[in-house]
Amino acid sequence: MIPASFDYVAPQSLTDALAALAEHGDDAKVLAGGQSLLPILRMRLNAPSVVIDLGKVTELQGISDEGDHLVIGAMTTYAAVLASEAVSTHAALLSKAVATVADPQIRHRGTVGGALVHADPAGDVGAPVLALDAELVIAGQGGATRTVPAADFFEDLFTTAVGEDELLTQIRIPKHTGWGAHYEKFVRVSHQWSIVAVAATVRAEGGSIAEARVGLTNMGSTPLRATAVEQALVGQSATEEAVRQACARAADGTNPPSDLNGDADYRRHLASVLTRRAVLAAAGA
CATH class of the missing domain: 3.30.43.10 (Uridine Diphospho-n-acetylenolpyruvylglucosamine Reductase, domain 2)
Incomplete structure (x- = not known):
């Protein structure tokens, strides 16, 4: 059409x-x-x-290292994120999630900021950005800027904190150097939007999980944090049984949709299974 x-x-x-x-x-x-x-x-x-x-606004493009943070311009393409050694080293979870987005043609055109502002709950950028505790910088009229935590950025289905006369300019991601990461995505056909996906990043010490961050894709009207899982994982050994028990609560507090790809109960079951797989992979188990 x-x-x-x-x-x-x-x-x-x-x-x-x-x-x-x-x-x-x-x-x-x-x-x-x-x-x-x-x-x-x-x-x-x-x-x-x-x-x-916004394709000619070069100040919105690029990736920079600012000490304890990486700063990604809103108009930075998926392909640029995948090519960045800084991102793969300090924010590996985002690299792994972006690698699952569509195909190379789309990854060379699609942008991280565009996906975040569109705020499709089935999109593959929101959950890792949320799990990485990112901050989003928004520019408004008259040179005003404000910084919004990812936890407050996603307000509802296709709705974010960016106002009608504002633009997202930067994504600021705290470095997670040395953390293991994995993005586990379930689809029926290649290049499909996520039916359910899980973004997990884990810091292990001596065979145990010291810290964990888990984001859920398409388990509600916005990306969600699986906080019950994160808390249950701390101090656990990175074994399949221990992780399985911690991840059994992955769907707590979620409100997944029901559609032709599966009903809400099916998605809740998927969430626990995929979370276990993602955490084990991130922990190197």
Whole structure:
């Protein structure tokens, strides 16, 4: 299907992009990588009068090391994340999750920030960013910026803390150097959105789990932390039986959807199974 007609704006700076948002308001849609927006336009599920393309805003691109944090520009592509030695060393969980996104063509166009702001609960970036305790930097009108913890960033289905006249600019991730990581994703066919997925990163000491962070994909209207599992894992030996018992509560506090890919109970069962697999893999067991 052909999209409805729209005007196209391609600002070359963050200031110009924010000005375009202020000018066009609710009539505008922001184009990051296009992974989500382009299909929506083609199916005419949305018909904005203006599309603001951020592809030329170079200040929103790139990965930098700021001591105890990695800073990823919102317009950084999945492919750039996968190619980054800094990310694979200090935020391995994000690398492993991004490697499962779609195919190489999409990974060279899709952006980390675009996926986060779109906030599809079946997307594969939200759970690892949440599990890594990231902070999201948001720019508004007049040069104002604010920093929002990932735990407060995702508000509801396709809804985030980014306002209509604001843009996500950076993802700040505390370094998890030396932590094991794994992203366990369940799909029926290759390149599908996650039916359920689990992002797990673990710091082990002497054969026991000292710290654990676990994020859940598509187990509610937003990405979720499996806090009961995280607490139960601390101090446990990295054996299958110990991890199995800790991960039995993976679905606590979740509200998974029911659809053609499976009902809510099926997803709850999957969550416990995938969490066990992800934690064992992250712990090197």
